[in-house]
Amino acid sequence: MSVSFLEDQAPGAYHYLALPPTLPPPWPLLLFLHGAGERGGDLALVRLHGPPREAERGRLLPFLLLAPQCPAGKVWEVPRLAALLDHAEARWPLDRDRVVVTGLSMGGFGTWALAQAWPERLAAIVPICGGGDPRLARRLLDLPTWAFHGARDPTVPLEQSVRMVRAIEKLGGEARFTVDQHAEHDCWTKAYGDDALWTWMAARRRS
Numbered sequence: 001m002s003v004s005f006l007e008d009q010a011p012g013a014y015h016y017l018a019l020p021p022t023l024p025p026p027w028p029l030l031l032f033l034h035g036a037g038e039r040g041g042d043l044a045l046v047r048l049h050g051p052p053r054e055a056e057r058g059r060l061l062p063f064l065l066l067a068p069q070c071p072a073g074k075v076w077e078v079p080r081l082a083a084l085l086d087h088a089e090a091r092w093p094l095d096r097d098r099v100v101v102t103g104l105s106m107g108g109f110g111t112w113a114l115a116q117a118w119p120e121r122l123a124a125i126v127p128i129c130g131g132g133d134p135r136l137a138r139r140l141l142d143l144p145t146w147a148f149h150g151a152r153d154p155t156v157p158l159e160q161s162v163r164m165v166r167a168i169e170k171l172g173g174e175a176r177f178t179v180d181q182h183a184e185h186d187c188w189t190k191a192y193g194d195d196a197l198w199t200w201m202a203a204r205r206r207s
Contacts, residue, residue: 015084016046018055018065025093028123030063030201031085033076033103033110040072050104050192062202063100064092076103076110078117085121097206102126104188105156112164119143124204126197128188129153131160134167141173144204148191150183 020027030051038045047056052067066088070076089096099122103111108130115125116136124144145168149161158179168175180187191197 014041014043014046015066015068016043016052017067018052018061020061020064022060023062026095027064027093028062028098028100028202029085029088029092029094030061030065031081031088031099031101032065032067033081033101033107034067034070035103035105035107036075037105039070039074041069043069045069050107050188051102054192059198062198064088064094070106075106076113078113081110081114082118082121085118096121098123098204099206100124100126100201100204102128102201103130104128105130105185108156108161115140115143115145120206123206124201126191126201127161127164128191129156129161129185131156132164134163137164137167137173138171140168140175141171142207145174146176146178146197146200148178148180148187150185150187151179151181152184153187155185 032051034046046052046067046069051065055061068084101111101114101122108127111125111127112130112132115122116132116139119139126146128148147161147165149158151158165175165177
C-alpha cells in the first residue's frame with residue numbers, strides 16, 4: 001500500500017513517500033528525481049511518471065520510495081539532495097548501504113550530478129535520458145550504473161548518455177546501458193515497467 005503526504009520539514013518542502021508494505025526495517029531507499037515538467041507545488045505531478053506511478057498502480061516496491069518535488073523554475077541541486085538524504089536517514093529506519101538514486105530527464109541529470117558528488121553514499125544509480133560531466137567519470141568507477149536513453153530523443157540527445165558511459169568504460173569501469181531504438185524522450189515508461197530493473201536495483205548494496 002502506498003502512503004503519500006506533504007512533508008513540511010524536509011529540504012525542498014514537498015515530497016511523495018511510498019512505504020514498503022512487506023519489508024521489515026531497516027529499509028532500502030530509492031530516491032526518485034522527476035523531470036522538468038513536474039516542477040511546482042502540485043504533488044500530483046510527481047505521481048505521473050516513474051516509480052511513483054508504479055507504486056500508484058500497485059507495484060510492491062522493494063524500497064522506501066522518496067520522491068521530492070523540485071520548485072518551479074529550479075533544477076535539482078546537489079546540496080539540497082544531500083540534505084534530503086540526511087533528513088531521510090535521520091527520520092526513517094533505512095539501510096544506508098542500500099540507497100539507490102534514479103531520475104528521468106532533468107532528474108537524470110540530477111542523478112548523475114548527485115552520484116558524481118557523493119558516490120560513497122550510494123549503492124547504485126539509474127539515470128534515464130540525462131547527462132553528466134564525463135570529466136568526473138572516475139568518481140563513478142565503483143558505483144553500479146544502469147543508464148537508459150531513447151535513440152530518437154529530441155529533447156535530450158542520446159549522446160548525453162553515450163559520453164557518460166564511454167567515459168566510465170574508458171577508465172576501466174562498467175556501466176549497463178540500454179538504448180531503446182524506438183523511443184523518443186519517454187523511454188522511462190518502458191524502463192520502470194520492466195521487472196528486471198527492479199530486481200537489479202533491489203540487489204544493489206554498497207560495498
